[in-house]
Amino acid sequence: xxxVRVVNGNPRAHQRxxxxxxxxxxxxxxxxxxxxxxxxxxxxxxxxxxxxVQADRILRLRSVLDRTGLTRSTLYRKIAEGSxxxxxxxxxxxxxxxxxDLDAWLRNPMFFHVDDR
Numbered sequence: 001x002x003x004v005r006v007v008n009g010n011p012r013a014h015q016r017x018x019x020x021x022x023x024x025x026x027x028x029x030x031x032x033x034x035x036x037x038x039x040x041x042x043x044x045x046x047x048x049x050x051x052x053v054q055a056d057r058i059l060r061l062r063s064v065l066d067r068t069g070l071t072r073s074t075l076y077r078k079i080a081e082g083s084x085x086x087x088x089x090x091x092x093x094x095x096x097x098x099x100x101d102l103d104a105w106l107r108n109p110m111f112f113h114v115d116d117r
Contacts, residue, residue: 057099058090064097067106082114 065072078084085101105112 058088058096059099059102060096064102067102068109083112084114085112086114 059067061072064070065075068075070078075084079086085097085105087095087097090096
């Protein structure tokens, strides 16, 4: 049986036998098919470790105003015009902005348009 474990952040395939560590992830296959599946698992594990998912931060109104230098009335006017990112509904009475949307606006505030995204 082939097993895969992660050692110092690197996935490695090993032959599993009696007394093997329970931290191994067993692949219940035999022969050539087991080696192919082990290599696939190693590639997937390697990709997941090298490409972590970045969570998008949520910004409140005060943070958005501080980062942009806009006034509240100008901000809402730009939202109505479509030249500033729209808010995201967090709950029934709470809306905030995604940090990634605000960063896109900050990269090019003069030519940003919501429909272009």
